[in-house]
Amino acid sequence: MNTADQYLKAIYLAQRIEDGPASTGTLADLLEVSPASVNEMIGKLEDRGLVDHEKYKGASLTDEGLGRAHDALQTYCIIERFLANVLEVEEYQDEARALESVIDDTVAERLDTIIDRPGECPDCFDPERDACERLEVGDGCAD
């Protein structure tokens, strides 16, 4: 997943958290980068027709941006579930974030044949918890 896709995914989640356009501050927090970096990338995504940006309101995904964000979040969700439920990784969120830039959607789809992603993915993703709602993590992570 490239940087642009990671931004699109973050905007998708921020729109869900804020129930409206994603603010620069929320995106900077989610992505752990500076607000200036966010603004620069939002401009690039807007030029590519993936995001609409309104001053003082924030960024919203276009239909094309939404499709790509959806795919990026599904890939992330598969990585998280794979780490937690198959490899039994306790720090699955941190590791999923570190790995998402290296795992592409073709590879994620193959991993998905093992974890059996739910049909409602990625709508079952809880942006506040930064994890799939279907992911039950307790002692040793059960599915």
Place this chain on the structure above:
Amino acid sequence: MSLGQRVSSDHQLARLLQIGVVLEEVVESRAAHHLDSLPPEERAAIDEEVRELLEEAADESADHRERLEALIDDLEADTVAYEEINALVDAQYGPPEDTDGVLYDQLANEETAYKFYDDLINAIEASDSEFAIERERLLETLYEIREEEKDGVEEVTEIMEHRA
């Protein structure tokens, strides 16, 4: 969510190699399952060429898995029991309906593995990090495995083309 991360630690490298092992397990397990899962009359109808392809694919994946595991061992990272992963792969196995399905599945497996190694090599090459294993040995192993996956893709494609 940190952006643009490349392979930056032994732990992350070990995890990625572990994912490679799982992808190899998928190839190995499915290649072995394909023949067993077909009804006897269809199994008999699978010609020698496809049978050989599947046997070779299973052997090659076992070899790749062992080479990846050797790298992981030298990184001294915690790994999960592969028997557990195998059980999961087996549990999720849905048999292809016919010989074409067998070949398509094999092609998808080989292509995915190729893509994974290609991305992993790029990520390692883009990183300045030093690992507990020699970078040269690591990359050489991955180049070789990637090349064999590429050959695998070509082999399946050839068989599919002349059967069409």
